[in-house]
Amino acid sequence: MHLHSTSKYAIRIMSYMANNNNYNNKILFNAKDISEILTIPYKFLTKIMSDLVKANLIISIRGREGGYKIARPASNITIIEIINLFNDLTYKEECFLGIGKCDGENRCSMHDKWVEPKILIQKMFEETTLQNLEGKEFKI
Secondary structure (H helix, E strand, O other), X not given: OOOOHXXXXXXXXXXXXXXXXXXXXXXXXXXXXXXXXXXXXHHHHHHHHHHHHHOOOXXXXXXXXXXXXXXXXXXXXXXXXXXXXXXXXXXXHXXXXXXXXXXXXXXXXXXXXXXXXXXHHHHHHXXXXXXHHOOOOOOO
């Protein structure tokens, strides 16, 4: 099971913003700075940021003093929202052994053992908010 780079980067971006600012604060984040701090290619980061803006997860403020900020409190943004934004559903259907799509009709030898952990991972994504990821001691 794995998430695509887009979802991983988006979670890191949102987590960084949540960790270093609060929803009511006036601090804006610069895409170039985020790109350098999180070592995410700048063009890829700006594409992700654009998608996050369209999804109303972050706000883009134009102009010389512009930048990005989180659109809602970190406690109101779940990880599953970010994952679903990028249609990263491979973790639901991907075979644990790497054989391709694995479901009730096309089962691998690990399918029945993998169903329960997969449900728990889905639940974790649904219940974890950006606020749950806050903490200066975490690597982003």
